[in-house]
Amino acid sequence: MINGPLISSQRYLDRAKVVDKAYRFNRFYVEVYPVVLRGKQYTLIMDGHHSYAAAKLAGIEPTYRPIRKKLAKIFKGMTQREIEVLLINNITDSHLYYVESGEVVEELAMPEVRG
Numbered sequence: 001m002i003n004g005p006l007i008s009s010q011r012y013l014d015r016a017k018v019v020d021k022a023y024r025f026n027r028f029y030v031e032v033y034p035v036v037l038r039g040k041q042y043t044l045i046m047d048g049h050h051s052y053a054a055a056k057l058a059g060i061e062p063t064y065r066p067i068r069k070k071l072a073k074i075f076k077g078m079t080q081r082e083i084e085v086l087l088i089n090n091i092t093d094s095h096l097y098y099v100e101s102g103e104v105v106e107e108l109a110m111p112e113v114r115g
Helices: 015-024 049-058 069-076 080-089
Strands: 006-008 029-037 040-047 063-066
Touching: 015 049, 029 049, 029 080, 040 049
Parallel strands: 006 040, 029 063
Antiparallel strands: 029 040
8 A cells, every 4th residue: 555655744743642542552544645746656644644653653563544535536536637736735734755754855845847
C-alpha cells in the first residue's frame, strides 16, 4: 500500500493523545493515498497522523488503509491534474513534507514552472 515516500501536510500532533494511544492500543490505523505529484510517486497520509506517531512511539508498524469511500468517490470524479492541484495547494499546517525526516518536499512547495 505504501508506494513511494510517505508525505503529509499536517505537522501538528497533540503529544498527550499520541502517548495515550501508544499505551492503550496495539494496532494503529492510518489512511493513505498513493498519488503521483509533479511526476513523482508519493503516498500521502490523509488521516491517522496521531495513530502513525503512536505506532512509531510504540515500535509497531502502523496498519495502512486506503482512503474512505466518500473521498475515493470524489477523487474518481476528478482528473489527475485536479487531484494534484488540490493536494499540493490544500495544506493543513505545513508544506508537504517527508514524514520520516520532516524535510519539506521542495519540488511540491515551489510554484510550477511551465515552459
